[in-house]
Amino acid sequence: MKTEIVWLRNDLRVADNPLFGGDPRPDQLLCVHVLDRRWLADRRIGPARLAFLWQCLIGLRGELLKRGSDLLVRVGEPETIVASLAEALDATRVRVRQEAGWEEARGVARLRRRLEAVCPVETQESGTLLDTPRLPMAIEAVPPSFSRFRRRVARAWRVPGARGAPVTLPPWPSGAPRGLPALHEVCPTAAAWRASPAGGFRFEGGEAPARVRLEHFLWGSGAVARYRQTRNGLVGADFSTRLSPWLAHGCLSARQVHDALCDWEDEHGANPSSEALRSELLWREYFHWAARQEGRALFGGREPPARDSRFEAWCRGATGVPFVDAGMRELAGTGWLSNRARQNVASYLIKDLGVDWRLGAAWFERCLIDYDVASNWGNWRYVAGVGRDTRERGFHILRQAEHYDPEGAYVARWQPALAELAPGMARHQPWRAAPGAFPAPLAVPDHWQEALLPRPDQGAWPHRPGGPS
Numbered sequence: 001m002k003t004e005i006v007w008l009r010n011d012l013r014v015a016d017n018p019l020f021g022g023d024p025r026p027d028q029l030l031c032v033h034v035l036d037r038r039w040l041a042d043r044r045i046g047p048a049r050l051a052f053l054w055q056c057l058i059g060l061r062g063e064l065l066k067r068g069s070d071l072l073v074r075v076g077e078p079e080t081i082v083a084s085l086a087e088a089l090d091a092t093r094v095r096v097r098q099e100a101g102w103e104e105a106r107g108v109a110r111l112r113r114r115l116e117a118v119c120p121v122e123t124q125e126s127g128t129l130l131d132t133p134r135l136p137m138a139i140e141a142v143p144p145s146f147s148r149f150r151r152r153v154a155r156a157w158r159v160p161g162a163r164g165a166p167v168t169l170p171p172w173p174s175g176a177p178r179g180l181p182a183l184h185e186v187c188p189t190a191a192a193w194r195a196s197p198a199g200g201f202r203f204e205g206g207e208a209p210a211r212v213r214l215e216h217f218l219w220g221s222g223a224v225a226r227y228r229q230t231r232n233g234l235v236g237a238d239f240s241t242r243l244s245p246w247l248a249h250g251c252l253s254a255r256q257v258h259d260a261l262c263d264w265e266d267e268h269g270a271n272p273s274s275e276a277l278r279s280e281l282l283w284r285e286y287f288h289w290a291a292r293q294e295g296r297a298l299f300g301g302r303e304p305p306a307r308d309s310r311f312e313a314w315c316r317g318a319t320g321v322p323f324v325d326a327g328m329r330e331l332a333g334t335g336w337l338s339n340r341a342r343q344n345v346a347s348y349l350i351k352d353l354g355v356d357w358r359l360g361a362a363w364f365e366r367c368l369i370d371y372d373v374a375s376n377w378g379n380w381r382y383v384a385g386v387g388r389d390t391r392e393r394g395f396h397i398l399r400q401a402e403h404y405d406p407e408g409a410y411v412a413r414w415q416p417a418l419a420e421l422a423p424g425m426a427r428h429q430p431w432r433a434a435p436g437a438f439p440a441p442l443a444v445p446d447h448w449q450e451a452l453l454p455r456p457d458q459g460a461w462p463h464r465p466g467g468p469s
């Protein structure tokens with residue numbers, strides 16, 4: 001009797017998941033996900049992500065049950081739990097996805113050592129567009145910059161199609177535990193977590209909601225046709241795909257998105273917007289392969305410094321810079337943030353407040369529902385200009401605000417007191433437009449000394465000398 005264990009981590013789907021296509025097919029199969037207890041203890045996973053994760057797990061369990069299988073979810077130390085299950089079931093093989101993160105790879109190495117005398121532990125690449133054989137360079141040779149990576153990949157660009165979901169799966173090992181704990185038993189705060197309605201979009205974890213969103217973005221709303229013009233948006237549901245939480249948890253694979261995009265192009269023709277979306281998927285790819293190359297170095301080496309009052313104010317959305325504070329409030333209220341806002345809040349923290357980038361990356365890890373080890377830590381390093389690509393980057397936040405939120409609609413949404421000021425640059429510099437009513441920012445970089453004045457059509461400011469009451 002061959003009994004296998006599939007250890008699911010950030011690949012919470014049945015479609016295009018090679019772990020379910022094991023050859024030869026085992027007689028019995030146990031599927032398990034383990035929430036690492038240390039993440040809860042160290043506050044590395046916040047309530048928003050935990051709530052989303054639980055939705056993904058419940059959805060996945062439904063898909064597995066439909067196919068004659070089931071899901072076991074445990075909270076604890078993942079390698080220990082998977083090893084105990086393998087020993088108790090006398091498993092013939094454990095299969096797990098090859099994750100990008102160093103910690104995850106170390107966990108697999110530990111499991112392999114522990115099960116040396118029991119069964120092999122096999123890793124399988126999935127979730128990305130490419131895989132090691134199709135990557136046009138060795139992982140050790142992934143170039144330091146994205147543009148060089150893209151040039152190399154574009155020369156031999158061939159993405160395999162996604163596989164379908166299995167129709168049936170082997171039966172559950174007799175007597176083996178199954179089911180998942182209620183979220184309120186694991187974390188009452190996560191069970192009670194609700195996204196702020198100001199976010200204007202509701203994310204729901206799971207494979208089915210992921211497909212609905214993909215379908216909507218491509219075929220339902222046709223938003224993909226405008227993506228190149230809208231992707232730097234801040235307000236609204238469809239300026240970008242918002243697929244990141246599902247991609248990060250593996251409810252959707254990048255190949256599934258790519259296939260759908262190709263289908264759309266077959267009907268409508270490729271255009272700069274569909275190409276731009278493909279290019280974003282390539283950014284994800286770049287960070288994935290870069291993380292696998294870098295290992296532990298991705299996290300920046302030594303321990304980060306202690307948190308200080310500047311960092312705390314940034315986390316709370318209380319720096320006094322509306323464009324930054326709006327982003328941080330959106331993050332706290334919804335667990336998600338547009339790419340434009342992420343870049344700006346990160347830049348202000350690192351370049352203007354002078355705070356260590358690793359504190360920001362760790363805060364994002366806790367708050368984001370789309371947290372992905374490679375994309376998060378890779379993007380933070382990129383903005384900080386450390387590690388593989390050390391070019392100087394830094395935004396003039398007020399100019400960014402002027403360009404991407406000219407009326408101040410975004411900041412007023414997350415800080416309603418700003419709506420009292422006339423639409424325009426006053427809302428981005430309330431300490432200048434209504435001194436006394438709004439505090440001065442924690443840091444005013446030298447290049448902001450000159451106020452960015454309203455456009456002629458926006459009139460002079462301050463509009464209300466005392467500012468809002």
Ligand SMILES: Cc1cc2nc3c(=O)[nH]c(=O)nc-3n(C[C@H](O)[C@H](O)[C@H](O)COP(=O)(O)OP(=O)(O)OC[C@H]3O[C@@H](n4cnc5c(N)ncnc54)[C@H](O)[C@@H]3O)c2cc1C
Nearest residue numbers: 240241242243244280281284339342370371372375376379
């Ligand atoms: C400081 C910082 C931290 C970030 N942390 C994460 C993270 O933890 N997880 C995450 O998925 N993305 C992260 N990103 C990248 C990017 O901001 C998000 O992927 C994107 O905003 C998600 O929205 P979307 O799905 O609508 O993206 P779209 O614009 O619709 O793009 C489609 C997909 O392409 C991928 N993608 C787009 N931009 C990037 C990028 N710069 N890097 C990597 N992949 C990208 C994502 O998978 C995304 O879902 C971070 C960016 C910054 C600047």
